[in-house]
Amino acid sequence: MINALEVVTTVSVGVMVGVEFSVAFVMNRIFSALPEDSGQMARAHGGRMLGTVMPYWYISSVVLVAIRAVAGWHDSGTGLAVISGALLMVSVIMSILLLVPINNRSKTWTPENRPADWKEQSDRWDRFHYIRVAVLVAALTLLVTSLL
Template sequence: MTITGRILDLASILLAALVAGVFWGPWLAVSRSMNSFSPTVLLALVQRMDRNLGSVMGVLMPVALASMIAVLVNSYRSRPETFYPTLFGFALFLMTLLVTAFVEVPIVTQIRAWTVATMPADWQRLRDRWVSFHLLRVVGGMTGLALLVAGPVLR
């Protein structure tokens, strides 16, 4: 393997670890108990997480995906033991992006506009939907990260 391949692998793994960490941390710290929070606490948490993570993930996720594409291009035909795990890891991270864009962000966009007085009658359903799909992102991100690490480690 060339030094370029090693650098691309390392960059891809580090960036994917940051993305997976952003999924894992809130799940571990907050999401598992989300149904126990009062409306006031829930709104404060979701709005704070949105402010703290929204812009960061808007840059980090595309850069991480681009780094995986670079590994795919670099390893195609020359390193199948890296190419295929990276391809499947990329697919999982792409799935997490789609879940984020089409499920999570629309829910957070609604919550951003809420106050305790204006919360809809079905707010618990939306909260539970967000938590369920967030778990899908955690599993996808961690499994995708494991696949990205597997290629270089198992070669």
Template sequence: MLNALEIVTTVIVGVMVGVEFSVPAFSNPILNALPGDSGLRARVHGARLGGAVMPFWYIGSLVLVGVWAVAGWHRGAGLVVAAAGLLIVSVIMSLVVLVPINNRVKAWTTGDRPSDWKEQLNRWDRWHYVRVAVIIAAFALLVAALA
């Protein structure tokens, strides 16, 4: 049963990493290159969708990693505990920096947006790069723990 938990947890965290990595690597560059306000409208929609789904994914991943750490404590769970710590950092970063920006972006329309909207999107992007690096490191620790 522990093996199944380890695999399911690693896959769920890995898919989350892939989704989050694809945002700055592929989605945002494509959206930023669209003409007019098309890219902004798409990012507003993405903020709504991500704001609805990602909290469950992040917290769910953290819970699974925590269960793995407890269930596998007898086998040595140092890497899993470290991965959990990094996921906690990613959740804190999200709540303190990324979610407040995301909440503002969700409310924008093409006719009603602040004058510094590009700066706010760029700030979100920069912090998201850091969060992606943190969750990639957590994922790598989980993979190493499987080995």
């Protein structure tokens, strides 16, 4: 049973990290290269779509890692799993405090109603997101290492 939990947890966290990595290093670069207002509209659409799904995914990942840590409390890698869970919590806190406020504004923007500093706000979101991706990659690395 714990093996199934470890697989589900690793896949869930791993795919989430992959999505966030893709947003940072693939999608936003594609959006930035689109002509005229298309990039800003694509980011707004992505913010609406992922802004709906990601909170549940982040919280379920934290819960899965916590369950894995408790279920395998006496395993040698549990300490790494606990640190992984703590890093996932850091990413949730970062999201709530730093990224969600910007995302909540930017997902409503259109070329007609966006603020004058929309690009600076998008760039700030990107910088925070790079840091969050680094935290997520570290969490995934520790999670996988805890299973070895």
